Amino acid sequence: MKALLLRDLRLAVRAGGGFGLSLAFFLIVIVLIPFGVGPESAILARIGPGILWVAALLATLLSLDRQFALDHEDGALPLIATSPLPLEGVALAKALAHWLTTGLPLTLAAAPLGVLLNLQGPAYGWLVLTLALGTPALSVIGTFGAALTVGLRRGGLLLSLLVLPLYVPTLIFGAEAARRGAEGLAATTPLLMLSGITAGSLALLPFAAGAVLRINLR
Amino acid sequence: MSIWEYANPKKFIATTTPVIPWAFGGAGVCILGGLAWGFFLTPEADKFGSSVKIIFVHVPSAMMAINAWAMMLVASLVWLIRRHHVSALAAKAAAPVGLTMTLIALFTGAVWGQPMWGTWWAWDPRLTSFLILGLFYLGYIALWEAIADPDQAADLTSVLCLVGSVFAILSRYAVNFWNQGLHQGATLSMDAEENIADVYWLPLLVCIAGFILLFLALVLMRTGTEIRVRRLRALERQAQRAVA
Numbered sequence: 001m002k003a004l005l006l007r008d009l010r011l012a013v014r015a016g017g018g019f020g021l022s023l024a025f026f027l028i029v030i031v032l033i034p035f036g037v038g039p040e041s042a043i044l045a046r047i048g049p050g051i052l053w054v055a056a057l058l059a060t061l062l063s064l065d066r067q068f069a070l071d072h073e074d075g076a077l078p079l080i081a082t083s084p085l086p087l088e089g090v091a092l093a094k095a096l097a098h099w100l101t102t103g104l105p106l107t108l109a110a111a112p113l114g115v116l117l118n119l120q121g122p123a124y125g126w127l128v129l130t131l132a133l134g135t136p137a138l139s140v141i142g143t144f145g146a147a148l149t150v151g152l153r154r155g156g157l158l159l160s161l162l163v164l165p166l167y168v169p170t171l172i173f174g175a176e177a178a179r180r181g182a183e184g185l186a187a188t189t190p191l192l193m194l195s196g197i198t199a200g201s202l203a204l205l206p207f208a209a210g211a212v213l214r215i216n217l218r
Numbered sequence: 219m220s221i222w223e224y225a226n227p228k229k230f231i232a233t234t235t236p237v238i239p240w241a242f243g244g245a246g247v248c249i250l251g252g253l254a255w256g257f258f259l260t261p262e263a264d265k266f267g268s269s270v271k272i273i274f275v276h277v278p279s280a281m282m283a284i285n286a287w288a289m290m291l292v293a294s295l296v297w298l299i300r301r302h303h304v305s306a307l308a309a310k311a312a313a314p315v316g317l318t319m320t321l322i323a324l325f326t327g328a329v330w331g332q333p334m335w336g337t338w339w340a341w342d343p344r345l346t347s348f349l350i351l352g353l354f355y356l357g358y359i360a361l362w363e364a365i366a367d368p369d370q371a372a373d374l375t376s377v378l379c380l381v382g383s384v385f386a387i388l389s390r391y392a393v394n395f396w397n398q399g400l401h402q403g404a405t406l407s408m409d410a411e412e413n414i415a416d417v418y419w420l421p422l423l424v425c426i427a428g429f430i431l432l433f434l435a436l437v438l439m440r441t442g443t444e445i446r447v448r449r450l451r452a453l454e455r456q457a458q459r460a461v462a
Binding site for chain 1: 350354357365381386396
C-alpha cells in the first residue's frame, strides 16, 4: 500500500498534469469570481468562504479521472489488482494519494487566495479548518466515481455528473461551517456533521470503490 | 410457489402482459376520476383559492418520485444478491419514470408556488432535495447508457444506486439544516393531529392510487421491452454465429 502510494505521488509530481493543474485551476476560478460579481469588497467577503469551497470542489473534480484512467490505459491496473493488496486497499491508497496531491495543496492555497476575496480575520482559520476536514471526503467520494467510470470512453464528463450530486452534503456542511465561523456564529454542528461525513466516507466508500473496480476489471 | 419464479423472464412476461392493460385502465380511471372529482367537486380553499387543486397532481407525483427510487434500490439489491436479470432490468426501466415524476413534481410545485409564495423557485429544503434527487436520476440513467456490456452496466448502476441512496438521504437532512423552508410539513400522515380536510383527502387518495397504478403499468411495460430487447440481441448474435 505504501509502495502504491509513493508511486502515485511520484507520478503525480513528476509526470506533470494533475498536481499543479488543479491548483492553477483553483487560482483562476478565484480570480474570475470578482469579474463576475463585481469588485465590492463587502460582497466578496460575504460570499468568499462559499466561493472558495465551490472552487476547491471543482478543482478536486478536475484531477479525479486521472486516478485510474492512466493506469487503465497502460495496463498497470490489472497488475495492481493481482498484487496481494486487496482492491479496497488500492482504492484507499489512490484516494490518499489524490488528497495529498490535490486536497492538501488546495487547503493550504485557500488562505492566501482568501486575500483576493477580502476575507476577514477569523474566516481564514475556519476556511482552512473546514477544507482540511472536508477535502478527504471529496477525494474518497471522487475515487469511488473514478472507479465507477474507469475504462469508459469519455468517462470524464459522466464522472462529474455522477460525483457532483454525491458532493452535495459535504459542500453544504463544509461551506456552512466556514460561513458561520466567519460570521462568528456557532459552527460546531456543521463541523461535526462534516467530520462525520468524512469519517463515514473514509470507512465505507473504499469498499464500494473496490467492488466497482472488481466489476470493471472482470 | 415463490416470488422468485418471476425472475424467469419468460414467466415474468407471461404473467405481466395481461396485467399491464388492467393497470393502465385502472390508472386512467383513477387519475381521470380523481382529477375530475378534485377539480369540479371540491370547494376552493380559504387562502389558496382554486390553486389548491394542483395538489392532486403535485403530491402523487412527488410520492412516486421517491418511491420509484426506493423500488430501484430494492431491485438493485435483488440483482446484486440473487443475480436475477429481470430485477436489474426493472430498476433500469423505473429510472426514467422516476425522473419524469420528479420533473412533474418540480413543475407543478413551481406553478403552485408562484401565486402562493410569489416565487417560482425558492431554496427550500424540500425543493432543493427534489432537485438533487433529479440529478441522481440523471446520473443513474447516464451510467446505464454509457456502458455497453449489460451485466457490467447492471452491476455498476446497482452499486451507484446503493451509494446514491445514502447520499440522497444525507442531502435531504443537510439541506434541512442549511435553510428553513416555505414548504408545508406533512399533512397526509395517519397519526398527525392536524391533517388535510377530508374533502381533499379522498380524491387525493384516488389520485395517488392512480399514480401508483400508472407507475406499475409503465415499469412492467418497460421491463418487458428491455427483456425483449435483450432477447433480440441474443438472437441476432446467434444468427451471426450461424452465418459465420
